[in-house]
Amino acid sequence: MILVTGGLGFIGSHTVRALLDMGEGCVLVQRRTAEAPADLADERVAVEQADITDLTALLDVGTRHKITGIVHLAGSMPWPPNADEPVEATRKAIGGLLNIFQAAQTWGVSRVGVASTIGVYSGVAAEGALREDMPLPMTSPHLIPRFKKIGELLNEHLAAATGIEVVDYRISGIWGPGEPHGALFFAAPALIHAAAHGAKPDLSPLHGRAYAEDAVDLCYVKDCGRAIALLQLADRLNHRTYNVAAGRATSNAEIIAAIKKVVPDARVDLPTGGTGRASYLDITRIHQDTGYQPAYDTERAVTEYIAWLRAGNVR
CATH class of the missing domain: 3.90.25 (UDP-galactose 4-epimerase; domain 1)
Structure with a gap:
């Protein structure tokens, strides 16, 4: 089963639907107790209450389900941005991402997908196609792309250190x-x-x-969900970073x-x-490696x- 954090959210629920359509079962991890909506009412869907910042609770999910892959779509940034304790909020945000990798190691998961954003291209002096191999500036004008850049760098390190295949999804404007x-x-x-x-x-x-x-x-959200599902289930991927876009x-x-x-x-x-x-996100990579087309x-x-x-x- 594929564990999807944020699986009842906007992009998450459509990703789960796409995974189900491709024959996969899903475990949806939610911080608060919730039931799957009617369109995800399926015997192959399990909803588990667990906060990803709580490693013990997260690992406990793996005692009840055989987790074969992880799609990490839940927020990994301090929120709200004006938190009274910004250092602790940052520690929890980064800790949640690290817990995902700890769980992947413990469960023997071979591929972890992590949501990034079109916002990481902010400051790139280009019009037209934005490609995954473009150099990115170290600065970011907004909290979300700032932490997604941090996450991408951490993912690169953890992929090399753990041997887990990590896939960054640079997601465009989704509606x-x-x-x-x-x-x-x-x-x-x-x-x-x-x-x-x-x-x-x-x-x-x-x-x-x-x-x-x-x-x-x-990018229409159903296309986005299908693109992420294709990246998770592809037999082989030739890159770590993919634009998910129209x-x-x-x-x-x-x-x-x-x-x-x-x-x-x-x-x-x-x-x-x-x-x-x-400007727009070039989707040559994801098309070549998965066949994705909006x-x-x-x-x-x-x-x-x-x-x-x-x-x-x-x-």
Whole structure:
């Protein structure tokens, strides 16, 4: 069985669904007690309560299940960022990652996948394709990419020291059913919600004003989950780091055009005037090693996401 931390979360739940579709059973580790949702109600799914910062509790999961692989998607950073005890919060964040490797060693797991982020490319002076072999600056403007860079360096060390195969997933902008953040990093989720509910989009959480030309590599969450599952189950991987993405930049204007094909009177127009810069994650590696290719273009993703929300789902 594949142990998935954060397996009931946004990306995690779709990754579990993809693993099930590929014939794998999954153990979902959650810090709080929870049950699998209806779409993951399967005899091959087990939900275990365990905090990954508690090594004893984590190792105990392995006494009840035969763990053959680990997909680590739970957060590995101090949170909240303004914690009163930042040193202790950092110790717990890094300790959780180390506990994952300790468990992998104890259980004899050969491959551990760890979530990283598109944000590690911040500061790379490039437009167009961002490749995994590009040099990255040591600095990061935000807590998330800062700790993902630390994690990638730790993963490289631990892979060499333990012999465990470690795979870093540099995940792009992910959107779709279950998305929890709204317009925190990009406008698309808020535009979709507004269209589905006949409202104006709330873009106030964004760090700056949204423009029609703004573009980011947007990967539909079902594609993301399938990509991670393929990386976990591949017979052989030729690299440690893989971009998990759509492999193209999608602008707000494209999202709006797709929305209006489904909801012609949607009030989702944005002003022009953005920078027009469009970088994206190159997906050559993951395609060559797993056969991954995104199944959702913008129109298909928008149509399905709106239908999902209109069916009564809240996010």
